[in-house]
Amino acid sequence: MNIELLRALCETPGVPGREDRVRALISREIKGLFDEVETDAMGSLICRRAPTKTPKGDVQRVMLACHMDEIGFLVSHIDADGFIYIDPVGGFDQRNLFSRRVKVCTAAGDYPGVMNPGGRPVHIATPEDRKKIPEISEFVVDTGLGKATHQKIKIGDYVVMDEPLVEMGDKIVSKALDNRIACWLGIEVIRKLVADKSTHECEIWVAFTSQEEVGLRGARTSAYRIKPHIGFGIDVTLACDTPGVPKQDTVTVQGAGFGLHVKDSSFIADIGLIEEVEALAMRKNIPCQRTILRAGGQDGAAAQQAAAGARAIGIVVGTRYIHTVTEMIAKSDLIAARDILAAWLAEN
Numbered sequence: 001m002n003i004e005l006l007r008a009l010c011e012t013p014g015v016p017g018r019e020d021r022v023r024a025l026i027s028r029e030i031k032g033l034f035d036e037v038e039t040d041a042m043g044s045l046i047c048r049r050a051p052t053k054t055p056k057g058d059v060q061r062v063m064l065a066c067h068m069d070e071i072g073f074l075v076s077h078i079d080a081d082g083f084i085y086i087d088p089v090g091g092f093d094q095r096n097l098f099s100r101r102v103k104v105c106t107a108a109g110d111y112p113g114v115m116n117p118g119g120r121p122v123h124i125a126t127p128e129d130r131k132k133i134p135e136i137s138e139f140v141v142d143t144g145l146g147k148a149t150h151q152k153i154k155i156g157d158y159v160v161m162d163e164p165l166v167e168m169g170d171k172i173v174s175k176a177l178d179n180r181i182a183c184w185l186g187i188e189v190i191r192k193l194v195a196d197k198s199t200h201e202c203e204i205w206v207a208f209t210s211q212e213e214v215g216l217r218g219a220r221t222s223a224y225r226i227k228p229h230i231g232f233g234i235d236v237t238l239a240c241d242t243p244g245v246p247k248q249d250t251v252t253v254q255g256a257g258f259g260l261h262v263k264d265s266s267f268i269a270d271i272g273l274i275e276e277v278e279a280l281a282m283r284k285n286i287p288c289q290r291t292i293l294r295a296g297g298q299d300g301a302a303a304q305q306a307a308a309g310a311r312a313i314g315i316v317v318g319t320r321y322i323h324t325v326t327e328m329i330a331k332s333d334l335i336a337a338r339d340i341l342a343a344w345l346a347e348n
Helices: 003-011 020-029 127-131 146-152 177-195 217-226 271-283 300-305 331-346
Strands: 036-039 045-049 061-067 072-078 084-089 100-105 110-117 139-142 158-161 166-168 171-174 203-209 230-238 258-263 288-292 311-319 327-330
Touching (some): 003 020, 003 177, 020 177, 020 203, 045 217, 061 177, 061 217, 061 300, 171 177, 171 331, 177 230, 177 311, 177 327, 177 331, 203 217, 217 300, 230 258, 230 300, 230 331, 258 271, 258 331, 271 288, 271 311, 288 311, 311 331, 327 331
Parallel strands (some): 061 203, 061 230, 230 311, 258 288
Antiparallel strands (some): 036 045, 045 203, 072 084, 072 158, 084 139, 100 110, 100 158, 110 139, 166 171, 171 327
């Protein structure tokens, strides 16, 4: 599998509304794979691949929605001493934000920084201080630039976690696997079709969407542009196969295959598609597992609800420790997701 592509995708910064670097990387990678490529007003990259064999009936438009953004922050205030205050774009658990290396991204260049909450450090903290979980508004970023911060960084510049992708046995750990694995799949699925000389009757639209983490915004506009008959929301989901989580809350088990996403709080998948994809996976010996997520949403909902509506399903990869810098996937689950998407497209 193409680990270096996944590494480049995960380590390229891009928060909601600031996906331009990720979009540029994807644009370079997809040259020759699509018949049409456009960037819409929301910043989503919309890619069309025409049918490669004569359709038996009406051409079906199939949309693969793969969001580009990662959770992060925008600079909201810089105090007189150069300490940066931040506003979140995406959902964070502030228990995971202590003592983090970050990168402040500006038009002129990037600056390393560290993120910590304001207040007394442990050596002089009171017992009450030690029990408190600070609000995100209490965290500050220190770039070491002091008062010069005002000349280099502006309100609205963005901040991402600064951690590399690492391989750990048969696992991959990185920031931003949510949802750069979908961007990887959007590229690698088409590459597999080309490499396998697979033909398809459907019109394939891969939408690398913007601003999913703040409300599926780019997917909504992309889906209205495409008006798909069938939509695939490509994303991560929880893998809570870890200590301290009841079995009924596991959602997915790593190494058990890609996830067939049945339901979350944003949409209910088309049961016919669930059964069709599941049967295909069994026939092709591709491991899969059904998943339901109690809360949360994904771009499949936008595809389902656009214009006159579409049949929709989620194809997901179980991920441990989501929305942290230690997001973890099993390589075999990612490969299974690629293989089922390529197999389904080759039969439609």
